[in-house]
Amino acid sequence: MFRILISDPLSEEGIHALQSTENVNIVIDIGLSPTELRDKISDFDALLVRSQTQVTRELIRNAPNLKIIGRAGVGVDNIDLNAATEHGIIVVNAPNGNTNSAAEHTMAMLMAMSRNIPQAYYALKNQQWERKKYLGVELKNKTLGIVGLGRIGTEVAYRAKGQRMNVMAYDPFLTEEKAEKMGIEYGAIEDVLKNADFITVHTPLLKETRHLINAEAFQLMKNGVQIVNCARGGIIDEDALYEAIISKKVAGAAMDVFEEEPFLDNKLLELPEVIATPHLGASTIEAQENVAIDVCQDIISFLTGGTVRNPVNLPSVPKDIMNKIEPYFNLAEKLGLFLIHLTQEVIEEVNIYYAGDLSEVEVAPITRNTVRGILKRHLGNHVNDVNALYLAEKKGITIHENKTSQAKGFTNLLKVEVKTKSDKRSVSGTLLNGLGARIVKVDHYSVDFTPAGHIVVIHHKDQPGVIGRMGSLLAQHQINIATMQVDRSDIGGDAIMMLTVDKHLEKDGLEELKALNEIYDVTAIDL
Numbered sequence: 111m112f113r114i115l116i117s118d119p120l121s122e123e124g125i126h127a128l129q130s131t132e133n134v135n136i137v138i139d140i141g142l143s144p145t146e147l148r149d150k151i152s153d154f155d156a157l158l159v160r161s162q163t164q165v166t167r168e169l170i171r172n173a174p175n176l177k178i179i180g181r182a183g184v185g186v187d188n189i190d191l192n193a194a195t196e197h198g199i200i201v202v203n204a205p206n207g208n209t210n211s212a213a214e215h216t217m218a219m220l221m222a223m224s225r226n227i228p229q230a231y232y233a234l235k236n237q238q239w240e241r242k243k244y245l246g247v248e249l250k251n252k253t254l255g256i257v258g259l260g261r262i263g264t265e266v267a268y269r270a271k272g273q274r275m276n277v278m279a280y281d282p283f284l285t286e287e288k289a290e291k292m293g294i295e296y297g298a299i300e301d302v303l304k305n306a307d308f309i310t311v312h313t314p315l316l317k318e319t320r321h322l323i324n325a326e327a328f329q330l331m332k333n334g335v336q337i338v339n340c341a342r343g344g345i346i347d348e349d350a351l352y353e354a355i356i357s358k359k360v361a362g363a364a365m366d367v368f369e370e371e372p373f374l375d376n377k378l379l380e381l382p383e384v385i386a387t388p389h390l391g392a393s394t395i396e397a398q399e400n401v402a403i404d405v406c407q408d409i410i411s412f413l414t415g416g417t418v419r420n421p422v423n424l425p426s427v428p429k430d431i432m433n434k435i436e437p438y439f440n441l442a443e444k445l446g447l448f449l450i451h452l453t454q455e456v457i458e459e460v461n462i463y464y465a466g467d468l469s470e471v472e473v474a475p476i477t478r479n480t481v482r483g484i485l486k487r488h489l490g491n492h493v494n495d496v497n498a499l500y501l502a503e504k505k506g507i508t509i510h511e512n513k514t515s516q517a518k519g520f521t522n523l524l525k526v527e528v529k530t531k532s533d534k535r536s537v538s539g540t541l542l543n544g545l546g547a548r549i550v551k552v553d554h555y556s557v558d559f560t561p562a563g564h565i566v567v568i569h570h571k572d573q574p575g576v577i578g579r580m581g582s583l584l585a586q587h588q589i590n591i592a593t594m595q596v597d598r599s600d601i602g603g604d605a606i607m608m609l610t611v612d613k614h615l616e617k618d619g620l621e622e623l624k625a626l627n628e629i630y631d632v633t634a635i636d637l
C-alpha cells in the first residue's frame with residue numbers, strides 16, 4: 111500500500127485521479143502544526159502540499175518512508191530541496207497550471223493600485239464619499255518594468271501591452287532579440303528600475319533574489335513609482351519598502367505575498383499606499399484544478415514506474431529522448447554494480463564513455479544510473495536516481511562523462527572505468543538489437559555475457575588444467591556452470607574466466623577456488 115498525506119487544501123479533481131489508482135491510501139489532514147506533521151509523517155510514502163506546509167530538513171529526517179513530495183503549484187521555497195535530494199526524495203511541482211491566474215491577479219493588483227480601488231471601497235463602506243482623495247493614474251503609455259520574464263512575467267507582459275503600456279523587462283535569460291520579438295524592451299536590471307513607472311517582480315525566491323528589491327534598488331527608481339509583488343515574499347525587502355513609502359519615493363505597493371506568511375499583523379498594512387491580498391495569486395477554480403491534476407498525475411506516474419513530467423530536483427527529460435535512453439538504464443546500473451565488485455580500494459574517479467549512438471543522446475540520466483550501480487553495493491537501496499550524484503560527490507568521487515562516435519564495431523557502447531589510488535578497472539557493455547544487454551569487455555579482455563544472475567570472475571594464469579580443476583571444485587559445491595568465457599593477454603600469460611552459474615557461490619567455495627595455484631583472484635557477483 112502506498113500512503114499519501116495531503117497537508118494543504120487541494121482540488122478534488124486531482125485527488126479523484128489518485129483515489130482511482132490501485133493500492134493507494136490517501137489521508138487528508140489540513141492545518142497540522144509542524145510538530146503534528148512531524149509525528150505523523152513517518153508512515154507516509156508521499157506528501158502533497160501547496161505553499162503553506164513547511165517541508166523542512168527536520169520533517170524530512172523524520173520521514174524514513176517518504177519517496178516523493180508533490181507541490182501543487184510553482185514555488186518550492188517551502189521545501190528544503192537539498193534535504194529532499196540527500197534523502198533520495200523526488201520533488202515534483204505543477205509549474206504551468208496557475209500561470210494564467212497569477213498573471214491575471216498581477217494585472218488586477220496593478221489596476222486596483224493605480225486607481226485606489228481597495229481604499230475607495232473601504233472608505234465608501236465606512237460612509238465616506240471620497241472623490242478627490244482617490245485620484246488615480248492611467249496605465250496607458252506608462253512603463254511597466256518586469257523583473258523576471260518567465261511563465262508569469264511573460265503573460266503579464268502581453269497583458270500590459272494590451273493596456274497600451276510600454277514594457278521593459280530584465281531576466282538573465284532574456285536577449286534583446288527575444289525582447290524585440292515580443293514587442294517589449296530589454297533592459298539590465300538597473301535600467302528597468304530607473305525607467306519604470308510601475309514595477310512587478312516575477313522571479314522565484316532564491317539566495318540571489320532575496321531582497322533583490324532593497325533600499326539601494328529603491329534609490330534607483332523614479333519618484334512616485336508603484337510596485338507589485340505577486341511572486342514571493344522576500345524578493346522585496348519589506349523594511350526598505352516601508353521606508354521608501356514613508357519617504358514618498360514609492361507611491362503605491364500591491365502585495366500578494368509576504369516575508370512571513372500567514373500573518374495577522376504586518377506594518378506595511380498600516381500604510382494607506384499599500385493594498386494587499388493574502389497570497390491569492392493561484393486561488394482560482396481553474397488554477398487549483400490544473401495544479402492538483404498535474405501534480406497527482408506525476409505521483410501516479412511515479413507510483414506506476416513511469417516518468418514524472420515535472421521533477422524539481424532532477425532535470426526533466428523530454429519524452430522522446432527518454433524513450434531512447436531508458437533502455438540503457440538497467441545496463442548502466444549493472445555495469446556500475448559489476449565494476450564495484452572488482453574494485454577493492456576506495457574509488458576516487460569514475461569515467462563514463464558513451465560511444466556510437468550513445469554519443470548523440472542526453473546521457474545525464476544514464477550517468478545517474480551508472481553511479482547508482484557503483485554506490486549501491488555499499489549504500490544499498492538508500493541510493494537512487496535523485497541522490498546518486500550528490501552521494502558520490504559527498505564521498506569525494508569525481509564523475510566524468512566522455513563521448514565518442516567510435517564504438518569499436520558496436521552500434522552503441524557504454525564503458526565505465528573506475529580509478530583508485532593505485533588501480534584502474536573497467537567494464538564495457540552494449541545493447542544488442544533484439545538480444546538485450548551484454549557485457550563485452552572486462553578490463554582489456556573481450557567477453558560476451560548477459561549482465562544478470564550469478565557471475566564468477568576468475569583471474570588466472572593461462573595454463574593447461576586450470577579450467578578442469580576449477581570446474582571440478584565448483585561441482586563439489588553443487589554449482590552448475592551455465593555459460594563460460596575465457597580470454598587471455600597472451601599464451602601462458604594472464605587470463606580471465608567469466609562464468610555464469612546457477613546459484614550463488616558461497617564464501618567457502620570462493621576461498622577454495624582462490625587457493626588453487628594458478629588462480630590469482632576470484633570474485634562472485636550477483637547482478
Ligand SMILES: NC(=O)C1=CN([C@@H]2O[C@H](COP(=O)(O)OP(=O)(O)OC[C@H]3O[C@@H](n4cnc5c(N)ncnc54)[C@H](O)[C@@H]3O)[C@@H](O)[C@H]2O)C=CC1
Binds near residue numbers: 259
Ligand atoms: N502569488 C501566487 O499565488 C503565485 C506566485 N507564483 C510565484 O511567481 C514566481 C514566478 O513564477 P513562474 O513565472 O511560474 O516561474 P518561472 O520559473 O517561469 O520564471 C521565473 C523567471 O525568473 C527569472 N529570474 C531568476 N532570477 C532572476 C533575477 N535575479 N532577476 C531577474 N529574473 C530572474 C528566471 O530566469 C525565470 O525566467 C515564482 O516565485 C512563483 O513561486 C507562482 C504562482 C502563483
Ligand SMILES: O=C(O)C(=O)COP(=O)(O)O
Binds near residue numbers: 186341389391
Ligand atoms: O504556485 C505558487 O508558487 C504559489 O505561490 C501558489 O501558492 P498556493 O498553492 O496558492 O499556496
